[in-house]
Amino acid sequence: MISIPSFSDLRLRVLNSGGVNPDGGYILYWMISARRMTWNFALQRATDWARQLGVGIVILEPLRCDYPWASDRLHRFVIEGMIDNAKAATLPGVTYFPYVELKIGNGRGLLEAVASHASLVVTDDAPHFFFPRMLQAAAEKLPIRLEAVDSNGLLPMDAADKTYPTAYAFRRLLQKALPAFLDDRPDEAVRLAPDVTRPKIPPNVLRKWPMADLSGLLAPNGLSNLPIDHQVCPVSIRGGTVAATEQLQDFLEQQLDHYQELRNSPDHDATSRLSPYLHFGHISPHQILEDLACHETWDSSRLSLETRGKKSGWWRMSPSAEAFLDELVTWRELGFNLYRHQPGPEDWTTLPEWAKNTLQQHADDERPTVYTLEQFRDALTHDPLWNAAQRQLLREGRIHGYLRMLWGKKILEWSPTPRLALEIMLELNNRYALDGRDPNSTSGVTWCLGRFDRAWGPERRIFGKIRYMTSANTARKTSVTSYLERYAE
Numbered sequence: 001m002i003s004i005p006s007f008s009d010l011r012l013r014v015l016n017s018g019g020v021n022p023d024g025g026y027i028l029y030w031m032i033s034a035r036r037m038t039w040n041f042a043l044q045r046a047t048d049w050a051r052q053l054g055v056g057i058v059i060l061e062p063l064r065c066d067y068p069w070a071s072d073r074l075h076r077f078v079i080e081g082m083i084d085n086a087k088a089a090t091l092p093g094v095t096y097f098p099y100v101e102l103k104i105g106n107g108r109g110l111l112e113a114v115a116s117h118a119s120l121v122v123t124d125d126a127p128h129f130f131f132p133r134m135l136q137a138a139a140e141k142l143p144i145r146l147e148a149v150d151s152n153g154l155l156p157m158d159a160a161d162k163t164y165p166t167a168y169a170f171r172r173l174l175q176k177a178l179p180a181f182l183d184d185r186p187d188e189a190v191r192l193a194p195d196v197t198r199p200k201i202p203p204n205v206l207r208k209w210p211m212a213d214l215s216g217l218l219a220p221n222g223l224s225n226l227p228i229d230h231q232v233c234p235v236s237i238r239g240g241t242v243a244a245t246e247q248l249q250d251f252l253e254q255q256l257d258h259y260q261e262l263r264n265s266p267d268h269d270a271t272s273r274l275s276p277y278l279h280f281g282h283i284s285p286h287q288i289l290e291d292l293a294c295h296e297t298w299d300s301s302r303l304s305l306e307t308r309g310k311k312s313g314w315w316r317m318s319p320s321a322e323a324f325l326d327e328l329v330t331w332r333e334l335g336f337n338l339y340r341h342q343p344g345p346e347d348w349t350t351l352p353e354w355a356k357n358t359l360q361q362h363a364d365d366e367r368p369t370v371y372t373l374e375q376f377r378d379a380l381t382h383d384p385l386w387n388a389a390q391r392q393l394l395r396e397g398r399i400h401g402y403l404r405m406l407w408g409k410k411i412l413e414w415s416p417t418p419r420l421a422l423e424i425m426l427e428l429n430n431r432y433a434l435d436g437r438d439p440n441s442t443s444g445v446t447w448c449l450g451r452f453d454r455a456w457g458p459e460r461r462i463f464g465k466i467r468y469m470t471s472a473n474t475a476r477k478t479s480v481t482s483y484l485e486r487y488a489e
């Protein structure tokens, strides 16, 4: 009794040898990274099974308190998303179970308890952060079938079988492989049989693991008793699918036309700002492509047949839309590809050989300026533009995309060693950025150390052959006047 997936089977992995429980009362969707009720292949898989077995679904969306860098900022963003999901899940046949762990370890046993009444468990496939370890542990514990579904990108992660050294090489793969997957989109809405009743969570489970009081947690001081980092405060960007969709519409209507021309200008701030929503799974790349295609009156029959890896012209959309898709698809999915095929890519040893060699050769170069992690954190360098970028990170949980490169390059220049620079970048990015702890956190940070790049001349002190950037050049090439004023203090 196996259900055939209603999407490419490259997106589906069965993680254990457990069978389908014939006495199960529901399908359990364990929502861990694609935290949304729309455009979600894993949710679609759960509903496909539910229709086949004539049962409803329970959606368990947990939030642990002991993951690295857990903070008020990240918790609030996720809980705002949970509120949207709770509203969207009021459908016949669906029970939404939000769980927020209040003390470390309280959530232990919850998945097994809810799964013990289920036919099988479907979850999100995620190649990074603590997810692979958590999925493996769940696969070992659960006696019933556990399926992981990849909703991360337009190209299924398993459509590639190796890593790619450059965006150019990965773009060539995309241009060959992607057309076969572009019309394979997840359902926009949940589809269940109309007469299915809403599953009940057993009372003993709810007594031990009560459903989260989401609005209470968002009230003033609602998070204060949780063992998470309270120094990293919430930001004004609201989390969740509703805010993500508004942000997308706003970008398409107001900014997209200028994206090609102004995306590198911190003063204009013309990028989409969708990365936090993509990171927490509040929005799907498929939804973004669909709305963009609608805005551009485009469909996949317009794709170019060329596969030479050219940056523009392949989609046959406007230059701005092409530039945006190169970031959203080529660069973003390159990070997922890296994590799928290169274990632990945040580790120094996984950098390209040429980059490690040149950085090692210059590791003992005299460093006229060196800062500690705390000085970087508190934006106490001598460089006003770097400090402004760091203040934006502290205050808003983001750095303008162009300045993010400068931010990383200067940490390399002003750290005692390149290995320490890697640690400092990961620590600051992952603690303060809403979109941190993502495959693209690691690809962005390690790009500053040569990943996905080539050797550049002239060879310089500290950097060796690694691409070099300066604040003066950045300020000359783009406009930072109002940016500097905004983040002066």
Ligand SMILES: Cc1cc2nc3c(=O)[nH]c(=O)nc-3n(C[C@H](O)[C@H](O)[C@H](O)COP(=O)(O)OP(=O)(O)OC[C@H]3O[C@@H](n4cnc5c(N)ncnc54)[C@H](O)[C@@H]3O)c2cc1C
Residues within 6 Å of the ligand: 263, 271, 272, 273, 274, 275, 276, 278, 279, 324, 327, 328, 329, 331, 332, 333, 335, 399, 400, 401, 402, 404, 405, 407, 408, 429, 433, 435, 436, 437, 438, 440, 441, 442, 443, 444, 445, 447, 448
């Ligand atoms: C040092 C450093 C650290 C970074 N850390 C992160 C991070 O923690 N999380 C993260 O998502 N991105 C990271 N990036 C990549 C990039 O800077 C951000 O994705 C981008 O600035 C997000 O802003 P946006 O959503 O407005 O992007 P847009 O320009 O609107 O692009 C649309 C989407 O494409 C993707 N994207 C854009 N640029 C890149 C890129 N260079 N690499 C990979 N994907 C990209 C993002 O998902 C983004 O939301 C980092 C880059 C550097 C140099």
